[in-house]
Amino acid sequence: MMNLHIKNGRVIDPANGIDAVQDLYIADGKIAAVGGAPAGFTAERTIDAAGLVVAPGLVDLSARLREPGYEYKATLESEMQAAVQGGVTTLVCPPDTDPVLDEPGLVEMLKHRARILNQANVHPLGALTVGLKGQALTEMAELTEAGCIGFAQAESPITDTTVLLRALQYAKTFGYTVWLRPQDPYIGFGGVAHAGPLASRLGLSGVPVMSETIALHTIFELMRASGARVHLCRISSAAALELIRSAKQEGLPVTCDVGVHHLHMTDADIGFFDPNARLTPPLRSQRDREAIRAALLDGTIDAVCSDHTPVDDDEKLLPFAEASPGATGLELLLSLMLKWAEDQRNSNGSDALAQAIRKITADPARMAGLPAGTLSVGANADVVVFDPQARWQVAPSALASQGKHTPFLGYELSGQVKATIVAGHLAWER
């Protein structure tokens, strides 16, 4: 572990309200000082960050690492490399592996494997029910001891509302957060595109917005009954955001995130059946996208995640409805948030860069209860140094992830990571 001095960079640390050109000092794996050097500090390595941004390492609330069980799609090695190349130093992975993360041993093994690689910090979500089957509760206390930071059903909604109520009551008992993606188990289940004019024209089975809103009404009622804290994953519609806004006003302990693709794209990006635009939840209408962008600005949305889902060619080069949903995202998250900030500047002249960074650092860390996403003195030295102007083209060869499929393929984006520091060590450097 070396002493690092990152000088002349624009330090953006939303957790502490800092946005200024300052020096950052790292010692013993921790942030030693911001501004002036601490007494007796000698740098073993100095990074000149003039013209670059220095920010907390990104905190990604959903990245599928595909281990265990789907190593042909991706391995921990490839995806951890992708994380640090994308500036992500902390990530939460959902439990839909094979076997699913419903036993402490599996969680311990995953954490152990990740620790050996010594790159990003991995925080698994445990399965809320055994096998994600929606019937029996998992050993949540044991799983928490093994390292789970919350409990989720991933893409398997619980059909029996009694089980969901019990799961929320049990989680509330121990103060655990339940992560749910609101989707009705019947309406739109198995659909492949936003139910709208485009899906009708292309003859694709639709997922109506009410699939999301019906589930939300149920979840909110069960939250009122149980008092449990719920984090809502991958919100996709304007109507859902409106419901979440009023639930927050009511005082329900609820937070939410969106996948970064939904910030930019709509169902029109499916074009002529592009399987790269087959995502879950589906890309929705322009009105929904505008509502997501507005909700990010007004704070209704607490975090943006990459929803990183590596899919291999054999499962993507298929007719649209047969293609596996999902896109690679760890290496695009930063650039796509910068793109959002750039769009804000172009539309109303505001500087939304700090807000963009907040939604992928401080806010998700706070929401998930993780000691990350900040450059406070004494905090773990998880830092990303990036060039906000540098352009790069999204191409399979530019990605470390084993997942090469993204609807942004061919796009030119701004924002290139120059260095990623995890717990004080240089995990990646360009």
Added chain:
Amino acid sequence: MHNPQLNKNGELQHLLTIEGLPKSIINHILDTASSFVSISDREVKKVPLMRGKSVFNLFFENSTRTRTTFEIASKRLSADVINLNIAASSTSKGESLLDTIDNLAAMHADMFVVRHSQSGAPYLIAKHLNDTKQNHVHVVNAGDGRHAHPTQGLLDMYTIRHYKKDFTNLRVAIVGDILHSRVARSDIHALTTLGVPEVRAIGPHTLLPGGLEQMGVRVFTSIEEGLKDVDVIIMLRLQNERMSGALLPSAGEYFKSYGLTPERLALAKPDAIVMHPGPINRGVEIDSKVADGAQAVILPQVTFGIATRMAVMSILAGTHA
């Protein structure tokens, strides 16, 4: 967005859908078809336009009828036809769709006629051929999922033009299971492109997809209101598996509410024609008296279908990437 069925000169490279096709291309196909109609009446029913060309009928979904019409059309153009019932062969051995395509392209195919149960499958094939620089091979969509059945749409237009001459003063009603119908979608795009002022869709809410209005369609749930003063009635086939369940309670009730009877036909214009893509379900969507009546043009549709498919294939075969 680049339309994958046109080449860089705007010529038809593949036929994947009618949506977005310029009116001039549709008219060119219909005019060409018209010149082929008489060939079928000759003693020697062949022209040498595709001599030496290989047409592969790739039917990932079974369909004797459509496959046969493509086969006849190919043979009348003097092409060699190879029929592959892929549902029963390679994909069941685990070979991927695109592997199958590469193998067949390596056998020097000139044209793939593709039927697939998934919407968009022919796009995947056309894109793959373009990406792998095999775009001399043409793709004809012979029906993909609920998405499109462009040769059926074109033969329907041929039929309407044959009987009604002009599209710009017509009312056309499409009746039945619009939700699951690729024929309905192709017909709607063709009719609106050719300038039909009023396209109607008639059916119960459970069989009507959302967004029909955005496609330029007037929606009716009452067949009596919907058929009033129309010039053309296109009946759709109701699939057996949809006749009872959550979409419809029974075939009997469907016929009672939406079946085309002589009484209902009388609500349309006196010279209205009745079309159906076949095969018909007598007593489910159409009364035998109508199906066999003077206004039905269901069998001429089949005849025109051969000429239309000949037109599509010969035009594609003459287009170079």
